[in-house]
Amino acid sequence: MAFTTPDEWDSHYANGKTFRQLGDAERRLLAEHAPAPDQGLALDVGCGMGELARHLSDSGYTVDAVDFAPGALTHAQDQTPTDSAVTYLVHDIDRDGTDGLPHPAYDLITFRLSWAFVHDRTRVMNRLRERLRPGGTLLVITPTTADVPDDRRDIALDEDELGLLCEGWHCAERHDADGLAFIVLRGPAPSQVTCAEKNKPSPHALTGAGVVVTDPAGRILLGWSRRRGVWELPGGKNDPGEDFLTTAARELQEETGLTADPAGIRLLALLMDSTRGIPRMTAAVRITTHTGEPAVTEPHLTIRWEWHEVTDLPSLDQPLFTPSAHVIDTVWPGLLTGLPPVHCYPITPTAIPEPAEQGEKAAELRHSMADQLVRDGYMDVGSTIEAAIRQVPRHRFLPGVALADAYDSQKAPVTRQTLGGKTTSSVSAPWLQAVMLRDAALQPGDTVIEIGSGGYNAALLKEIVGPHGTVITVDIDPYVTDRARRFLDDTGYDQIRVHLGDGEQVPGTLAAPGSVDAVVVTVEARDIPPAWINCLAEGGRLVVPLRIHGYTWSITFTKHDGLLVADRFEVCGFVSLQGPGYRPDHTVKLRGGEITVRFADGTPTDTSRLEAALDKPRTERWTGVTIPGQVPFDKLMLWLATHLDTGFARLAVDKNLDTGLLERPSGSDAATLIRDDSFAYVLYRKISDDGDGLWEFGVHAYGPQADDLADTMAGLVVAWDRTARDHTPVLTIHPAGAGHPAESDQQVITKPCARLTFDWGTSGPATADTASCQPAGKGAA
Known part of the structure; x- marks a missing residue:
């Protein structure tokens, strides 16, 4: 029987016992399939007494040799020359993972006579794949069950286990090394998880429970079915007169040896589908408190139980039993995609306790993120926003996202995409959420409507407005609202109202006119619909990512005398609003798609003669207006967009089709002015390398009117520098048809629902004498 503890292995070595020595066939295959590259690094897992590690060192590798038995490494160290390039480390690859390894990546990873002793093989293999350098090799040298006595089965792999080992790689080769299987694996190739059915069940087996049970680190337990060849959750059919919770606890104990605490068992939903024409009902059960260690108690049914990282489930190399996939989707909606249809009947929501170890690590990362947001000036110490961010478990709204990424203050994880890869839902970056919460200026007891759901931001809002406040979160996508509802229930925020509907219209049906203290929009809006204004109380706040001529700013408005007045702008990016309120940009492709001209607001200008303009010599103006690097x-761009409403566009050059015809603007695109047969766009060049560098704004223009357009654009840049560089405009929102004429020094952009009036607080014309602009290359290509 195989040893399972370091003490058993230490006793083995203390008694002078060893293992099969490295044979000539193995040496030959190692030289053929794993020659050492220049400065090659190798990791020998389960190195035992170090024979393979020493051989790899002699072959040219620098070797990290790890084993969980200190006695093995003592013997290995005694037999290793002092000048050998081998480092020995006590490390349990199953329990400790890969974080404690000396190097981040290796050219070669080996398991000689040790892979059969790895318990959670799928998880370990996934982590080791991540540790392979490009072009690296993973070798498993193992006995097979066909070549060992029955009582030594636990030191060897059978053909099914060898097949599982080879899945998920571009290259998997098997060779014979004097009776040992010599497996060469290259090119990790994680695949999309699929679902599979078992054989046709008998009718009495079609009512049962599937159990999601996790360890203290949040890993989920799955078993590999011996007969059906699928991963599945613990669980099974009901015995006569048995309820689903009793079934879940009994099946867990019978199948795995784990004992569940009844206080930690939750019935989440009933799931109904069919298999082979027979109706099937599965209870989705969550168990959060249990004792014991998983063991194979029914070997005729299950080969082994493994703890899997939740983030690995979407790319399992082997099939997942369909009811198990549906139960997992009930706990973490959206984690698995492409599931077969199922009818889901949710049970009354109950908060789900979090695994202790995962909770502790998440809390540490959450407080670290909050500290970073305070240092960066996005929120104040002691504010209700800081308290909310330290309280709400962001990671529980982001299953499938690593904890470190969930708590990265700059990252906005995607939660839903179209088949074409377009993002339709995400969770905003924490820094931006903190800014928008600050700008909403909410107080305890307030009522707030969130447009664009996800769950996490709604939970933050609830923490801020408190038990006597009201939070309503709205989304047009049922996938998003279902997901938000599940996560809010699981984390104890079931008092938040989640509403499915068009966010542009429903605020008028959810709240009485003038009764809402704030509307927080977390999707990019192309307009300000009347429902948002009407529901706000006098003095109420609207925080919205508003797209103006293709540029998006998070703008904070306050309602005064029925109008919205903006006092804060923050450049940002958001997923677009869906539904009738979405209006796509008008785009024109030039020169076979090399150049794209985009009109986001206003009436598109005639671009039919711009192709000819590109054949004209280029006119340049360099303005003398500079800006340090890293300064936004x-x-x-807002100044130009508001002063050039007619003919204003954005120009981009496709880097894959770029022929050098235009100097490609840095970033995504450039502010552009189009008039008839000519156009001019703003760009910048580096003129100094001091510090972060110094950059100068300039204009390139093409076409018969190039001189005039270059002068106009350059003049506006100079005017901004002289009169508005340090200004934030006052933006007032009027209904589109209202009779509020603009003053002579105000700029107006008209949208279908709203008229945007900008007052930059400057006097005189918004132009400047361009005599000081450098006409470099004027009239020349």
Whole structure:
């Protein structure tokens, strides 16, 4: 029987026992399939007494040799020359994972006579794949069950286990090394998880429970079915007169040896589908408190039980039993995609306790993120926003996202995409959420409507407005609202109202006119619909990512005398609003798609003669207006967009089709002015390398009117520098048809629902003498 503890192995070595020595066939295959590259690094897992590690060192590798038995490494160290390039480390690859390994990546990873002793093989293999350098090799040298006595079965792999080992790689070769299987694996190739059915069940087996049970680190337990060849959750059919919770606890104990605490068992939903024409009902059960260690108690049914990282489930190399997949989807909606249809009947929501170890690590990361947001100036110490961010478990709204990424203050994880890869839902970056919460200026007891759901931001809002406040979160996508409802229930925020509907219209049906203290929009809006304004109380706040001429700013408005007045702008990016309120940009492709001209607001200008303009010599103006590197200049883009409403567009050059015809603008695109047969766009060049560098704004223009357009654009850049560089405009929202004429020094952008009036607080014309602009290359290509 195989040893399972370090003490058993230490006793084995203390008694002078060893293992099969490295044979000539193995040496030959190692030289053929794993020659050492220049400065090659190798990891020998389960190195035992170090014979393979020493051989790899002699072959040219620097070797990290790990084993969980200290006695093995003592013997290995005694037999290793002092000048050998081998480092020995006590490390349990199953329990400790890969974080404690000396190097981040290896050219070669080996398991000689040790892979059969790895318990959670799928998880370990996934982590080791991540540790392979490009072009690296993973070798498993193992006995097979066909070549060992029955009582030594636990030291060897059978053909099914060898087949599982070879899945998920571009290259998997098997060779014979004097009776040992010599497996060569290259090119990790994780695949999309699929679902599979078992054989046709008998009718009495079609009512049962599937159990999601996790360890303290949040890993989920799955068993590999011996007969059906699928991963599945613990669980099974009901005995006569048995309820689903009793079934779940009994099946867990019978199948795995784990004992569940009844206080930690939750019935989440009933799931109904059919298999082979027979109706099937599965209870989705969550168990959060249990004792014992998983064991194979029914070997005729299950080969082994493994703890899997939740983030690995979407790319399992082997099939997942369909009812198990449906139960997992009940716990973590959206984690698995492409599931067969099922009818889901949710049970009354109950908060689900979090695994202790995962909770502790998440809390540490959450507080670290909050500290970073305070240091960066996004929120104040002691504020209700800080308290909310330290309280709400962001990671529980992001299954499938690593904890470190969930708590990265700059990352906005995607939660839903179209088949074409377009993002339709995400959770905003924490820094931006903190800014928008600050700008909403909410107080305890307030009522707030969130447009664009996801769950996490709604939970933050609830923490801020408190038990006597009201939070309503709205989304047009039922997938998003279902997901938000599940996560809010699981984390104890079931008092938040989740509403499915068009966010542009439903605020008028969810709240009485003038009764809402804030509307927080977490999707990019192309307009300000009347429902948002009407539901706000006087003095109420609207925080919205508003797209103006293709640029998006998170803008904070306050309602005064029935109008919205903006006092804060923050450049940002958001997923677009869906539904009738979405209006796509008008785009024109030039020169076979090399150049794209985009009109986001206003009436598109005739671009039919721009192809000819590109054949004209280029006119340049360099303005003398400079800006240090790393300093944002989004207000210049807003200045240009508001002063060039007619003919204003954005120009981009496809880097894959770029022929050098235009100097490609840095970033995504450039502010552009189009008039008839000519156009001019703003770009910048580096003129100094001091510090972060110094950059100068300039204009390139093409076509018969190039001189005039270059002068106009350059003049506006100079005027911004002289009169508005340090200004934030006052933006007032009027209904589109209202009779509020603009003053002479105000700029107006008209949208279908709203008229945007900008007052930059400057006097005189918004132009400047361009005599000081450098006409470099004027009239020349």
